[in-house]
Amino acid sequence: MGKELRQTIKTITSHHLKKNKSQVFGQNLTGVGWVAGTLPKLFEKDGVIELPMADVAGGGIVTGSALMGKRPIYIIRYQGYNWFNCIFIVNYACKSNAIWKIPCPMMIRGISSEGSIGPVAGSAHISTIYKMPGLKIFSPMTNKEYSNVYKNFMKSKDVFYISEHRSSYSNTKEFKNDLTGNKDIILMPISVTRFAAEKAKLILEKKGFSVGIIHLVNLKPFLIKSEWIKAIKKSKFGVLMTDNDYVDGVLRILAHQINEKTNKPVSVLGLDDKTAGHHKKVDNLPPNELKIIERVKIIIKKK
Amino acid sequence: MINNKRNFSLNVFERASICRHFENEVYKRIVKKEIEFPVYLSAGQEYAPATIAEIVSKKKIKPLIFGQHRGHSIYLSFGGDINKLIKELKGKKDGCTYGMGGSLSIHSMKINMYGHDGFMGSNACIGTGACFSSKKPTIIFIGDAALEEDYVLASLSWVSKKKLPILFVVDDNNYAVLTKKDERRDWEAKELAKAFKMQSFDMMDDPMKISKYLKKSLFKKPTLVNIHTQRIFWHAGAGKDKENVFDRYLQQKKLLGRKADLLDEKIKKRMKLLWEKN
Numbered sequence: 001m002g003k004e005l006r007q008t009i010k011t012i013t014s015h016h017l018k019k020n021k022s023q024v025f026g027q028n029l030t031g032v033g034w035v036a037g038t039l040p041k042l043f044e045k046d047g048v049i050e051l052p053m054a055d056v057a058g059g060g061i062v063t064g065s066a067l068m069g070k071r072p073i074y075i076i077r078y079q080g081y082n083w084f085n086c087i088f089i090v091n092y093a094c095k096s097n098a099i100w101k102i103p104c105p106m107m108i109r110g111i112s113s114e115g116s117i118g119p120v121a122g123s124a125h126i127s128t129i130y131k132m133p134g135l136k137i138f139s140p141m142t143n144k145e146y147s148n149v150y151k152n153f154m155k156s157k158d159v160f161y162i163s164e165h166r167s168s169y170s171n172t173k174e175f176k177n178d179l180t181g182n183k184d185i186i187l188m189p190i191s192v193t194r195f196a197a198e199k200a201k202l203i204l205e206k207k208g209f210s211v212g213i214i215h216l217v218n219l220k221p222f223l224i225k226s227e228w229i230k231a232i233k234k235s236k237f238g239v240l241m242t243d244n245d246y247v248d249g250v251l252r253i254l255a256h257q258i259n260e261k262t263n264k265p266v267s268v269l270g271l272d273d274k275t276a277g278h279h280k281k282v283d284n285l286p287p288n289e290l291k292i293i294e295r296v297k298i299i300i301k302k303k
Numbered sequence: 304m305i306n307n308k309r310n311f312s313l314n315v316f317e318r319a320s321i322c323r324h325f326e327n328e329v330y331k332r333i334v335k336k337e338i339e340f341p342v343y344l345s346a347g348q349e350y351a352p353a354t355i356a357e358i359v360s361k362k363k364i365k366p367l368i369f370g371q372h373r374g375h376s377i378y379l380s381f382g383g384d385i386n387k388l389i390k391e392l393k394g395k396k397d398g399c400t401y402g403m404g405g406s407l408s409i410h411s412m413k414i415n416m417y418g419h420d421g422f423m424g425s426n427a428c429i430g431t432g433a434c435f436s437s438k439k440p441t442i443i444f445i446g447d448a449a450l451e452e453d454y455v456l457a458s459l460s461w462v463s464k465k466k467l468p469i470l471f472v473v474d475d476n477n478y479a480v481l482t483k484k485d486e487r488r489d490w491e492a493k494e495l496a497k498a499f500k501m502q503s504f505d506m507m508d509d510p511m512k513i514s515k516y517l518k519k520s521l522f523k524k525p526t527l528v529n530i531h532t533q534r535i536f537w538h539a540g541a542g543k544d545k546e547n548v549f550d551r552y553l554q555q556k557k558l559l560g561r562k563a564d565l566l567d568e569k570i571k572k573r574m575k576l577l578w579e580k581n
C-alpha cells in the first residue's frame with residue numbers, strides 16, 4: 001500500500017520547519033487530530049504557531065511573517081473562512097512585490113470538505129479570491145502533485161493558495177490524463193470531483209462512450225496546454241468541467257477560457273446556486289459520478 | 304542637562320520642520336492641481352514621529368516601521384529620502400515607491416518603513432506578524448479611528464500575550480474623516496491597552512513628555528502611546544477644517560527662539576528648492 005497524501009503533507013511541513021526555519025500558523029492546530037494528521041506534532045518552539053481566534057488579524061500576522069522572508073505556511077481549516085482570513089493576504093501579500101518590490105511569499109493550505117457541515121465549512125471557496133492579482137492557486141490531490149506544488153513554492157516569490165480536500169488525505173494513487181484517440185467528450189475535473197470523474201469515466205466507457213480526462217491542478221495561472229486544445233478540438237461534444245465550488249465562480253471563468261481557445265462547447269457542473277444547510281437533507285454537494293454520467297448523457301443526447 | 308534637553312528639542316524641531324515645509328510645498332501643488340490624487344497631509348501631526356525618530360536615533364535602534372495614510376511625516380522624520388518622496392508624489396518611476404504608491408502607500412527600505420495597502424489599521428496586524436517572526440523592535444503608527452478596527456484590537460491582544468517589542472503610536476487627531484471620537488466610542492486608547500495588559504500612556508504631542516515616557520521603556524515591553532495632535536489640513540487634499548487650531552510646531556519654534564527661527568528659514572528654502580529641482 002502506497003503512502004497517503006496526509007503523510008506527504010506532514011513530511012513536507014516537517015522539512016519546511018526544520019530546514020527553512022519557517023513557521024506554520026493557524027487556529028486549533030496543536031490538537032483535534034493535528035489537522036487530520038497532516039501536521040507534525042510540533043509546538044511554538046518548533047515553529048507551529050497557534051494564532052488567536054481572530055481570523056482577520058490572523059491573516060495579517062501571517063502576512064507580516066511572510067514580509068520578513070519566513071515563507072510561512074498558513075492553515076485555513078475551512079475555506080469558507082477565506083472571507084476573513086484572506087483580506088490582508090490578497091490585498092497586501094499578493095500586491096507587495098508589484099507595489100513595493102518586496103516579495104511576500106507564503107503557502108496557504110485552505111481545506112475544503114463536504115457533507116452536513118453547512119455553507120461556511122463545506123465545499124471550496126476559492127472563487128472569492130480568484131480574481132486578485134499576485135495569487136497562484138493549485139488544487140493537488142495526489143502525493144506527486146503536492147510535492148511539485150511545494151517545490152514550485154520554494155522557487156517562487158508569490159503567494160500560493162493550495163486548495164486541499166479532506167477526502168484526498170487518504171489518497172495513495174496518482175492520476176493520469178487520457179487524451180488518446182478521438183474522444184466523445186473530455187472531462188476536466190477540479191479538486192475532489194476528480195475522484196468522481198475517474199469513476200464516471202470508467203462507467204461511461206463500459207457503456208461504449210469514449211471519454212477523455214484532463215486533471216486540473218494549476219488553477220491560477222491557468223495555462224491551457226496545446227495537447228489539450230488539440231484533443232478538445234478533435235472531440236465530438238467538447239468538455240464537461242466539474243468542481244466543488246459554486247458553479248458561478250472559478251469554473252465559469254476557466255470554462256470561458258477553454259471555449260475561447262477551442263471554440264468547442266464547455267459545460268460546467270459545480271455546486272448549485274443555493275445555500276447549503278447543516279443536515280444531509282439540505283446539503284449542496286459537488287457532483288458525484290452519477291451526476292457526471294447523467295450530464296454527459298444529456299450533452300450527447302442534445303447533439 | 305538643560306543643554307541636552309535643548310539639543311534634543313532642536314533636533315526634534317529640525318525633523319518636524321522638514322515635515323512641515325515639505326507638506327506646505329505639497330499643499331501649494333494640490334491647490335495648483337499639479338497633484339491630482341488623494342493626498343493625506345500630516346502638517347500639525349509632525350511631532351509624534353519626529354520625537355520618536357529622535358529617541359530611536361539616539362538609542363541607535365533601527366526599528367521596523369509600519370505606517371498608514373498620512374505617513375509623509377513618518378517617512379521624513381525617520382530619514383526617508385526627500386527627493387524620492389517628491390518624485391513619488393509626482394508619479395515618477397524613481398520615486399520612493401516607483402510611482403505606484405502616491406501619498407498613501409509610500410515606503411522606504413532604507414529606513415525599514417513598509418508600505419500601506421489602504422485598509423485602515425491593517426498595518427497593526429502586519430507589523431505584529433513582522434515583529435513576531437523577526438523579533439526586531441517595531442513601531443506601528445495608527446490613527447484614533449484605525450484603533451477601532453476589530454483586527455487592530457486582536458493585534459493588541461496578541462502583542463501583549465507574546466510580549467513583543469512593539470510600540471503602537473496612536474496619532475489621535477480626534478477625527479475619523481470628519482466624525483469626532485465622542486460620536487464613535489466611549490473608551491480611551493490608554494484604558495483599552497491596559498485591559499490587554501499593555502503598558503500605555505496618554506499625552507499631548509509635547510516632545511519632552513513623549514521622551515519622558517518612552518525613553519526608558521521603549522521596546523522593553525509592548526507599549527501603546529496615545530498622542531493627541533491637531534490636524535491642520537483636511538483629511539485629504541488642500542483645505543482646513545477650522546482656523547486657529549493649536550500648532551505644536553509654531554509653539555516649539557517660539558519656545559526655542561533664534562536657533563529654531565534660523566532652522567525654519569533654512570529648511571523652508573531648501574524644501575522649495577528640492578521641489579523645484581525634482
